[in-house]
Amino acid sequence: MKPNKRFYGRRRTRSLRQKEKDLMKTFLPEIEIVPSSDGTFLDLSTYFGKSTQQFCLEVGFGKGEHLLWQAQNNEDVGFIGAEPFLNGVASLLSKIKEKNINNIRIFPDTVSQILHSLPSQSINKVFVLFPDPWPKSRHQKRRLINIETLDIFARIMTDDAELRLATDDAEYASWMLRLGLSHKSFEWTALRPDDWRIRPSDWPLTRYEEKNRSGGLGPVYLRFVRLPRN
Numbered sequence: 649m650k651p652n653k654r655f656y657g658r659r660r661t662r663s664l665r666q667k668e669k670d671l672m673k674t675f676l677p678e679i680e681i682v683p684s685s686d687g688t689f690l691d692l693s694t695y696f697g698k699s700t701q702q703f704c705l706e707v708g709f710g711k712g713e714h715l716l717w718q719a720q721n722n723e724d725v726g727f728i729g730a731e732p733f734l735n736g737v738a739s740l741l742s743k744i745k746e747k748n749i750n751n752i753r754i755f756p757d758t759v760s761q762i763l764h765s766l767p768s769q770s771i772n773k774v775f776v777l778f779p780d781p782w783p784k785s786r787h788q789k790r791r792l793i794n795i796e797t798l799d800i801f802a803r804i805m806t807d808d809a810e811l812r813l814a815t816d817d818a819e820y821a822s823w824m825l826r827l828g829l830s831h832k833s834f835e836w837t838a839l840r841p842d843d844w845r846i847r848p849s850d851w852p853l854t855r856y857e858e859k860n861r862s863g864g865l866g867p868v869y870l871r872f873v874r875l876p877r878n
């Protein structure tokens with residue numbers, strides 16, 4: 649599977665309001681993660697300070713409700729969010745400012761552009777919640793979860809780090825599971841159906857999940873652990 653470097657979703661659903669434009673211009677640069685241009689890995693302590701020892705990555709945070717909840721409930725942890733949907737970025741910026749959160753940093757574009765700059769064994773949790781399912785077979789190469797992405801996650805994640813994936817698309821669920829189960833660096837943690845059917849208490853509802861409760865299969869919550877390197 650080839651990397652999905654292009655972005656097929658929407659950057660905007662409406663023009664940004666003046667206040668949002670101002671936040672993008674003045675506040676975003678204060679908390680923006682900038683990928684290295686020379687192939688070196690980023691020093692995450694320059695973004696979060698030396699005292700921050702644990703880091704999480706959320707890919708495609710939408711409007712950022714889950715990321716915000718995690719940051720508020722884990723104040724010692726540094727959170728990196730990647731999202732190319734600019735209305736979502738602006739919305740999160742305004743909540744970060746309003747609530748005075750200081751442990752979130754944002755990359756306002758597709759995650760593939762930042763992943764290569766993240767140091768090996770630096771991330772303790774990765775969240776990819778309700779990525780676009782691209783159900784048509786000719787579009788499946790656009791899926792965020794693919795072998796290359798899992799390989800990069802395996803590189804950047806620490807031993808025993810957790811990868812959380814969610815979807816409400818049955819076919820994408822089995823795709824995620826198949827790729828996760830066959831990857832040598834990951835182990836699925838579920839022991840019984842409730843382990844993937846019931847959302848854990850430290851995993852708040854996302855906006856997408858709330859809006860799209862369809863009845864049907866219902867969301868699946870997949871948790872993988874990054875197996876220790878020997």
Ligand SMILES: C[S@@+](CC[C@H](N)C(=O)[O-])C[C@H]1O[C@@H](n2cnc3c(N)ncnc32)[C@H](O)[C@@H]1O
Pocket residue numbers: 655656657658707708709710711730731732733736757758759760776777778779780792854855856857
């Ligand atoms: C269906 S929405 C889910 C948003 C959020 N996780 C939620 O559950 O409410 C999928 C999100 O992934 C984002 N996305 C798509 N491709 C991406 C990429 N390559 N890197 C980062 N985010 C991406 C989209 O912009 C969109 O906001």
